[in-house]
Amino acid sequence: MNKPVLYVLLLLLFFTTNSFGQNGNTNKPEQFHNSPSVIDCSESSLNSIFNTAAGQTINLSFPGNFSFSGNVTSNLVKYNNLQTAVIQSAALDNTIFSVSKIKNKDNSITYLGRIINTRYFDGYELQRNTAGNYQLIKIETGRLMQDCKQL
DSSP, rough: OHHHHHHHHHHHHHHHHHHHSSOOOOOOOOTTTTTTSSEEEHHHHHHHHTSTTTTEEEEETTTTEEEEEEEEEEEEEETTEEEEEEEEEEEGTTTEEEEEEEEESOEEEEEEEEEOTSSSSEEEEEOOTTTTTTEEEEEEHHHHSSOOOOO
């Protein structure tokens, strides 16, 4: 695994650990209870995120009547093979969609990302299925980290 990919994975783990470890995970509501558990994502939709400058609004529409609209709060190129963008959706209680675009040594592209909000129990993780297609898979973010508060 190359260093930029490892860097992104560690960054996502750190973000998840910090954001969920500091908040109680019990009794949080589900934000996406009426949304599908699996949402197909086209690579062109994902790539459009990286063509949107920080400060601009983006509207992403996915199958299953799921959309994510918000302000691109950052769109940074790290190294020559890693770009990360963050979208914050006011319509979804400031939920964050953080997604990274990684250019592999063979010039193929890999996308990694999550849709999360620390005030809610659920979110989505961007994954590539066995057929090579990207999907947002519903995750229970409240189960990722146990409540670390001392009694």
